[in-house]
Amino acid sequence: MLAAGLLLAGPASTAHATAAECSNGANGFTDISDSLRGTPVNGTAVTNSNGNAASFGQHVGTVSGRQMGWGFLEARNLPSSVRVDLWMDVTNDGGNTWIQCGPFSMWGSGTITTAAYPTSSSSLRKFRVCASITGPGGGPQCLNWW
Template sequence: MISMTSARRFITVAAAAVLAGSALASPASADPVGPPLDDPSGVTTAATCGDWPWPTNATGVWTETQTSLGVGTKKVELRFGNIGGRQAGWARLAGGYESGDMFWFDVSHDKGKGWYQCGPFTFVNGGHNYTRAHYSSADPNLVFRACGRAKNSSSTHCTGWR
C-alpha cells in the first residue's frame, strides 16, 4: 500500500513534469529562439507534415520575410506561392547555405502562442533546401515563420510570424 506522503510526492512530481512539457510545446517567442525540439511533444515533426504538399511547382512565388543565420550570407526565408490554385507558405534556406545547415517551418493556429514544427531538416548536398508547404487561409490566427541554424552554430534564428 502507498502512503499518503508517497502519493503526494508522486502527484507533485507528475504535475511538475506536465507543466514542464507544456512549456516545451509552446514556448514564448523571441528572435533568435532556442534550439529546435528534438522530442517535440505536442509539436508536429517532419514525419507528421509528410503529407503536406511540396512547393516544387508553386506559381506566383515570393519571399515574405527573411532573416540571417548569423554566418556569412546564409539566411532562411518565409516563402509564399500558389500550389494547385491555393496559397501556401513554406521555409527555404538561401544565400550560401551548405551541407549541415538546419531549417524548419513553424505553423501556428493561435498567432504564435503555440505551434507545429515541420522539421528540423538538415541540408545535405543534392537535397531540398525547402520544407513542405502548409496552405494559408483568411483566418488571422493562422501564422507561419521560418527558422534555421547554421552548421557548427548554437544560435537559432527565426523570421517573425506572418
C-alpha cells in the first residue's frame, strides 16, 4: 500500500459528519468491520517525529452486494498512548464540496476502517482518505482523490 501523492487536510468546502453521522446507514454510508480489507487503490504512511507510524489507504470492494469504497488504517507496535484518526471525504461534484466521514479513532496498535460508501461510474463521485497520528509532527495527511 505505498504510492500516491499527499495533500494537507483542511480545505474550506467541507461538510463534517461525525463518526455517528456516517454510521448505521446514515447519509448513504454502510458500517463495516474494522478488519475488512478490500483492494487497495492507493495508500501511504502517517508518521510523527517520535518514530510512530501507521499505514492507511483507500480500499474498494463488495459490501452487502454493492461496490463500495472505504478508508483502512493499520498500526503496529504503537504504544497505547498514541491515538490515530482515520476519515474519508466523499464528493459527488468532482471535489468542489464534500462530506467528511469521521474521524474514527483508535489508541495503540490494531486496524480501523471508516464506514463504506457506494462507488459510482460518474467521474464526479470521488473518495479521499486522510489520517493523523498524535505526537509532535503528527499532523493530518490526505491521499489524492480517487
